[in-house]
Amino acid sequence: MRDATDSVEFVSQLRELLGPDSLRTGPDDLAPLLADHRQLFRGRAAALALPDSTAEVSRLLAFCNTHRISVVPQGGNTGYCGGATPDESGTALLLSLRRMRRIRAVNADDFALVADAGCTLAEVQVAAEGADRYFPLSLGSEGSCQIGGNLATNAGGTAVLRYGMMRDLTLGIEAVLADGSVISQLAPLRKDNTGYDLRQLLIGSEGTLGIITAACLKLFPAVRARATAWISVASADQALSLLALLRERSADRLVTCELVPQAALNLVLQHIPAARDPGTAAAPWYLLVELASSGEDDMDGLLQAALAQALERDLVLDAALARNGAQREDFWRLRESVPAAQRVAGASLKHDISVPVARIPEFIRRGSALVEQHVPEGFLVAYGHIGDGNLHFNVNQRPGADSAAFLAREAPLKRAVHDLVASMGGSFSAEHGIGQLKVAELERYAQPAELAAMRAIKHALDPNGILNPGKVLRSTPP
Numbered sequence: 043m044r045d046a047t048d049s050v051e052f053v054s055q056l057r058e059l060l061g062p063d064s065l066r067t068g069p070d071d072l073a074p075l076l077a078d079h080r081q082l083f084r085g086r087a088a089a090l091a092l093p094d095s096t097a098e099v100s101r102l103l104a105f106c107n108t109h110r111i112s113v114v115p116q117g118g119n120t121g122y123c124g125g126a127t128p129d130e131s132g133t134a135l136l137l138s139l140r141r142m143r144r145i146r147a148v149n150a151d152d153f154a155l156v157a158d159a160g161c162t163l164a165e166v167q168v169a170a171e172g173a174d175r176y177f178p179l180s181l182g183s184e185g186s187c188q189i190g191g192n193l194a195t196n197a198g199g200t201a202v203l204r205y206g207m208m209r210d211l212t213l214g215i216e217a218v219l220a221d222g223s224v225i226s227q228l229a230p231l232r233k234d235n236t237g238y239d240l241r242q243l244l245i246g247s248e249g250t251l252g253i254i255t256a257a258c259l260k261l262f263p264a265v266r267a268r269a270t271a272w273i274s275v276a277s278a279d280q281a282l283s284l285l286a287l288l289r290e291r292s293a294d295r296l297v298t299c300e301l302v303p304q305a306a307l308n309l310v311l312q313h314i315p316a317a318r319d320p321g322t323a324a325a326p327w328y329l330l331v332e333l334a335s336s337g338e339d340d341m342d343g344l345l346q347a348a349l350a351q352a353l354e355r356d357l358v359l360d361a362a363l364a365r366n367g368a369q370r371e372d373f374w375r376l377r378e379s380v381p382a383a384q385r386v387a388g389a390s391l392k393h394d395i396s397v398p399v400a401r402i403p404e405f406i407r408r409g410s411a412l413v414e415q416h417v418p419e420g421f422l423v424a425y426g427h428i429g430d431g432n433l434h435f436n437v438n439q440r441p442g443a444d445s446a447a448f449l450a451r452e453a454p455l456k457r458a459v460h461d462l463v464a465s466m467g468g469s470f471s472a473e474h475g476i477g478q479l480k481v482a483e484l485e486r487y488a489q490p491a492e493l494a495a496m497r498a499i500k501h502a503l504d505p506n507g508i509l510n511p512g513k514v515l516r517s518t519p520p
């Protein structure tokens with residue numbers, strides 16, 4: 043779409059094509075969708091399309107491709123990189139699948155479920171439970187993020203250690219390509235080696251290669267026993283050794299191992315009204331660990347025995363096992379509320395990095411020195427998925443510090459942290475993707491051959507560049 047005059051014309055044609063329920067242009071419909079949830083990006087859009095079937099998505103894309111109209115898919119808008127926010131031209135069409143939220147099938151014997159991409163993650167978890175099965179993707183945003191968004195970002199979360207990321211949890215997808223053609227691979231096949239894996243190409247593509255309309259997801263036996271502990275440790279080295287010991291001693295039952303620093307616990311206890319002090323000895327670092335089993339095994343006993351060994355080896359300072367469901371929720375709240383507490387506390391500079399798991403303590407040491415050197419107005423809040431080698435290496439503004447001075451540190455700190463990550467064989471975006479926030483970082487750190495292949499794939503599948511332009515890759519190479 044070239045300009046506003048075109049917009050009016052195309053919108054009326056689209057309304058005819060899709061029907062009145064599937065197209066909205068009112069400010070009340072559009073306004074809440076035009077900024078990302080961190081308020082880093084704000085855009086405009088000509089209209090919001092709300093298709094209610096894959097066939098409708100197909101008609102819509104064929105039309106948009108013919109008329110060169112940009113399409114920006116948006117799920118629950120919980121992403122961290124501005125991937126679902128349109129640019130400021132006002133010519134793009136926002137596309138939401140929120141009317142497509144049917145659980146199409148649950149097949150307990152295949153341990154598989156087929157869901158529309160507009161289902162929320164929580165809806166899929168509940169549908170799995172209804173069939174005495176378990177869908178393990180677990181995110182703090184699960185009440186509002188959508189399966190389409192989870193696939194498009196290849197979401198991670200707090201159970202990756204045992205079950206993997208969204209890519210590992212997906213048997214097949216249905217997607218509409220830029221020209222309106224439909225790829226439908228929804229059979230619950232565990233094995234299928236027939237040519238290029240288009241499912242994996244589309245997963246993690248952030249809306250730039252196709253619109254994902256449904257998925258066949260892997261289910262697991264329902265969890266029948268769990269043990270959860272909040273553990274005080276003296277150092278990141280101890281946390282790493284404890285992680286290894288728990289993996290060795292728990293018969294592969296370790297699902298979650300999350301690192302929380304004292305600074306993050308302080309923020310949560312200060313700013314989250316429902317948060318309760320875990321009651322373990324104060325320490326520089328804490329771990330939230332959870333073991334789970336589909337049998338009636340004694341998970342508490344297993345965890346206690348492993349922790350007793352850890353105590354003998356001086357790997358833990360103190361630990362509390364959740365005595366009941368309420369205390370388990372209390373421990374989880376302490377971890378899951380960290381992003382919210384950081385937000386309430388004020389501005390923060392965020393990095394979503396990964397390095398090989400064994401190098402996490404070294405990264406923390408070297409990264410902390412960079413924070414001290416670059417951000418005198420801030421303090422480090424490095425938390426997250428230590429079991430996956432993934433830290434949210436964030437820095438919050440010190441109370442009373444000068445905001446402008448603090449925010450001015452963002453670019454030099456980012457460069458220093460991402461250079462360190464690269465030098466350690468890590469990734470500058472472990473689980474949140476590229477969106478529009480990290481396009482320049484991808485250009486800087488990806489190998490030239492990788493970038494060239496990505497651009498070639500984008501051009502082959504979306505030659506007119508209508509799908510989420512400017513996300514992941516710049517619209518036209520610089």
Ligand code: FAD
Binds near residue numbers: 126190249
């Ligand atoms: P959106 O934010 O709406 O979109 C994300 C990207 O996907 C955009 O590029 C968009 O264009 C594209 N997209 C959306 N739907 C489709 C579709 N149907 N087809 C094609 N492209 C599409 N993420 C983690 O990985 N791990 C975490 O632990 C985690 N915890 C979080 C905790 C909180 C409190 C919050 C707010 C977010 C968290 N996130 C986490 C980030 C976020 O929830 C995930 O990235 C999630 O997968 C995004 O889903 P969404 O539906 O909100 O997608």
Ligand code: MLT
Binds near residue numbers: 199378381394434
């Ligand atoms: C988390 O693990 O809590 C999320 O990925 C959110 C964040 O990056 O802050």
Ligand code: ZN
Binds near residue numbers: 199426427434473
């Ligand atoms: Zn995370």
